[in-house]
Amino acid sequence: MHRLTLIPGDGIGPEISNAVTKIIKAAGVEIDWDIQPAGADVAETEGSPLPERVIASIKKNKVALKAPVTTPIGKGFRSVNVALRKELDLYANIRPCKNIKGIKTPFENVDLIVFRENTEDLYAGIERQIDENSAESIKIITRSASERIFEYAFQYAVKNNRKTLHAVTKANICKLTDGLFLECGRNVAKKYPQIEFKEILVDNLCMQLVQHPSVFDVLVLPNLYGDIVSDLTAGLIGGLGVAQGANIGTDCAVFEPVHGSAPDIKGQNKANPTALLLCAINMLRYIGEKEKAQRIENALMKVLETGKCITADLGGNATTTEFTDEVIKNL
């Protein structure tokens, strides 16, 4: 029996968490979920959207599955997602992006992986109102954080037979900050001559990704560009409903999809649980449940490939519940 933390999130979070835990249970994986709510509702009752109990639970269990938690735009509390990554020092945000059979997209042979530095950059949240008409935000880039994300990405590339790694920056404009990030990439690259190291500016990358994404392999980006580019790459393979992610630190790992809480479809039984399910599959492999992870993945891929019972974001008309039951049927 594994004891793992589950953050059900808000918006579509509880619906997709329900779907995923149901599928995992049906596959026979024994998990004792330590359920830890977080977000706006929790802020009202407990005074903080990310109470200490959530952090303590993940520190104890080491592994968490996390559905999205809404971040208020403009005003309100700091992002729970960002705070969690910072508190647990989950420095590597890994977002694989590979075509899925049965999901029609304009591109074939997309198989790339985004490594997003997860702890600093403009997401450090150091912002200040200067006066009524101006505000500033500080972009922090450090050698230690930059080196460790490159180190992680290069090690991954070697282990997984990847060929090329692009360092993505805007170092021509942000000469000191992105310049330092790039310098760290160049330095770490020297230790991995078997991987071809390339440099690209983020604007040029965006253009090339929507023209010929199959040439890209491993991308390493500072936090902000990584966030934006990984939504773009999600679009290349069928959208946010199928884009998985993981946040890895030295001690803990939190598996969470790329997408947000999708308040526009909340409570309508319309959400696609695929992204969270792919995160869970990755998590099961991480905790050693390789055979059951494969079983769930096979069932999921069969449902997506058949295309008869898929959710609206993928062009189908199945509800979250129908899709979930179909995956279970195919286990």
Ligand code: ATP
């Ligand atoms: P955040 O800033 O919190 O990452 P976001 O602005 O990227 O959030 P999302 O909440 O991810 O926004 O939603 C973007 C769009 O994608 C919305 O129209 C939403 O309905 C859709 N979407 C996101 N996730 C899913 C999903 N799992 N199933 C179906 N549609 C989804």
